Amino acid sequence: xxxxxxxxxxxxxxxxxxxxxxxxxxxxxxxxxxxxxxxxxxxxxxxxxxxxxxxxxxxxxxxxxxxxxxxxxxxxxxxxxxxxxxxxxxxxxxxxxxxxxxxxxxxxxxxxxxxxxxxxxxxxxxxxxxxxxxxxxxxxxxxxxxxxxxxxxxxxxxxxxxxxxxxxxxxxx
Numbered sequence: 001x002x003x004x005x006x007x008x009x010x011x012x013x014x015x016x017x018x019x020x021x022x023x024x025x026x027x028x029x030x031x032x033x034x035x036x037x038x039x040x041x042x043x044x045x046x047x048x049x050x051x052x053x054x055x056x057x058x059x060x061x062x063x064x065x066x067x068x069x070x071x072x073x074x075x076x077x078x079x080x081x082x083x084x085x086x087x088x089x090x091x092x093x094x095x096x097x098x099x100x101x102x103x104x105x106x107x108x109x110x111x112x113x114x115x116x117x118x119x120x121x122x123x124x125x126x127x128x129x130x131x132x133x134x135x136x137x138x139x140x141x142x143x144x145x146x147x148x149x150x151x152x153x154x155x156x157x158x159x160x161x162x163x164x165x166x167x168x169x170x171x172x173x
Contacts, residue, residue: 011035029064
């Protein structure tokens with residue numbers, strides 16, 4: 001839809017994602033991201049935290065299941081999606097309130113201070129039910145893995161020749 005506000009938020013999950021299913025079987029996961037800017041105060045000669053932004057997020061379908069299985073409280077994530085306003089009436093005061101939510105299109109762990117292991121998920125047929133097909137699993141080390149060979153080109157140029165070192169013989173691309 002045109003005119004939507006697309007934003008990217010980097011921060012930490014405030015709790016484990018809450019996975020639920022609609023009556024029709026579609027998965028939805030809800031969570032909040034806390035994003036706190038840091039700045040260097042030259043007068044005090046120290047880093048200080050700015051005001052924390054809390055963003056409520058919704059993720060749908062297989063991505064909701066993968067995220068609920070892979071992400072936990074405190075995980076630093078990068079989320080991109082469509083910002084939307086929600087309105088409600090405060091039950092105690094009767095006042096009208098407005099809040100903001102992010103309908104997430106993409107989410108994953110930030111690799112700035114961690115590593116992750118990726119397992120490629122297969123496509124599901126039909127809807128509903130929990131998926132066990134993976135997503136992201138944060139790890140303390142080990143780097144990137146998946147079911148594919150580490151070097152998808154096999155380390156050799158087509159035609160069976162040898163590239164040698166980059167200074168001797170550059171690859172043909």
